[in-house]
Amino acid sequence: MSQIGIETAQHVKINYNTAGIFERILAYFVDFIVLGIYWVVLGMISTLADGSGPSQSSGDSMWVMYVIVLLPVMLYHLTMEILWNGYTVGKWLIGIRVVKLDGTRPSVSNYLIRWLIRLFEITLTSGVVAFFTLLLNTKGQRLGDIAAKTCVIKVGKRTRIDDTVFEDIDDSYDAVFPQVVELKDEQISVINEVLKSKSEYDRSAWLTMVARTRVLIQKKMGTLNTGLGDIEFLQQVVKDYNALHGKVE
Numbered sequence: 001m002s003q004i005g006i007e008t009a010q011h012v013k014i015n016y017n018t019a020g021i022f023e024r025i026l027a028y029f030v031d032f033i034v035l036g037i038y039w040v041v042l043g044m045i046s047t048l049a050d051g052s053g054p055s056q057s058s059g060d061s062m063w064v065m066y067v068i069v070l071l072p073v074m075l076y077h078l079t080m081e082i083l084w085n086g087y088t089v090g091k092w093l094i095g096i097r098v099v100k101l102d103g104t105r106p107s108v109s110n111y112l113i114r115w116l117i118r119l120f121e122i123t124l125t126s127g128v129v130a131f132f133t134l135l136l137n138t139k140g141q142r143l144g145d146i147a148a149k150t151c152v153i154k155v156g157k158r159t160r161i162d163d164t165v166f167e168d169i170d171d172s173y174d175a176v177f178p179q180v181v182e183l184k185d186e187q188i189s190v191i192n193e194v195l196k197s198k199s200e201y202d203r204s205a206w207l208t209m210v211a212r213t214r215v216l217i218q219k220k221m222g223t224l225n226t227g228l229g230d231i232e233f234l235q236q237v238v239k240d241y242n243a244l245h246g247k248v249e
Contacts, residue, residue, distance in 0.1 A: 017153065017154045018139060018140035018151055018152065018153055018154070019094075019096040019140055019152040019153060019154055020140065021131065021134050021135065021140075023094050023095075023096050023154070024096065024134065024152060025127075025131075026090070026094050027088065027090035027091045027093070027094040027096060028090060028122075028127070029090070030089060030090030030093055030094065031076065031077070031088050031089055031090035031091075032090075034076075034089050034090070035073050035076060038072065038073070039069065039073070042068065042069055076088070077115060077118065078111055078112065078115040081098055081106075081111050081114075081115075082108055082111050085097065085105060086098035086099055086105070086106065091152075095154060095155045096152050096153065096154055096155060097152065097153065097155055098111070098114070098145075098150050098151075098152055099150065099151060099152075099153055100149060100150055100151075101139075101149050101150065101151060106148065106150050109148075110148040110149065110150055111148070113144065113147050113148035114144035114145060114147075114148045114150060115144070116144075117142075117143050117144035117147055117148075118130075118144050120143075121133065121142055121143050121144065122142075129142075129143065130142040130143070130144075133146075139151050140152060173239075173243050174243075175239075175240035175243050175244050176236055176240055177221065177224065177236065177237060177240045178240070178244065179221040179222050179224070180221060180237055180240045180241040180244060181244060182220055182221050182222070183217070183220060183221065183237070183241060187217065187220065188237075188238055188241050190213070191213060191217065191234050191237060191238055192238060194209055194210060194213050194234070195210070195231070195234060195235065195238075197209075207230070210230045210231055210234065211230045213230075213234060214230045214233055214234055217234065217237060218233075221237075
């Protein structure tokens with residue numbers, strides 16, 4: 001299973017599993033079924049409207065039908081990925097999505113480049129070019145991804161309440177570090193991500209990442225002289241953040 005290292009805004013490198021060929025093909029077929037259903041439903045509506053079906057419509061009506069049918073089909077992947085943060089229906093169901101190589105959300109131009117090249121490597125070649133490119137590329141990128149500087153990653157399981165930033169804290173608890181109010185949800189999420197990534201790295205690399213995260217968080221909060229180790233400090237920061245934000249009315 002190939003991985004790609006993505007560096008967060010806090011300069012912490014986190015590895016993500018890239019989507020495999022099987023997942024991407026499966027997502028493609030799900031989207032194909034979605035478009036097929038759209039085509040069938042639209043054809044039924046047209047038949048009921050004029051009683052003759054699209055093939056016997058007048059010239060003007062046929063032109064309108066081609067626009068209504070073909071344009072959404074052609075723009076489906078581009079539009080869905082732009083509006084749905086890298087997802088299409090197929091990608092969402094399979095659990096994969098498009099991101100930039102630095103882990104951020106692609107811009108409209110990134111999506112547009114992927115889509116334009118898609119017309120050649122998937123639409124015109126029945127996906128043969130994309131298939132062999134994915135086989136040869138170590139980052140799981142097709143030509144459109146390489147040109148747009150994007151990749152498709154596995155999103156993983158749906159978020160549960162105990163995976164989120166907030167945890168249940170006793171109302172009588174007093175925060176050790178009130179300076180955590182300077183932090184944001186995204187920074188606490190990064191801390192949680194780092195703490196939970198222990199099994200993905202050898203111990204020395206993980207401890208180095210934890211120490212680096214602590215330095216960055218302390219700098220954001222202001223210099224703190226504590227007797228806590230790096231792991232204990234980050235755990236305390238998360239607990240205090242939860243406590244203070246839980247008390248906000």
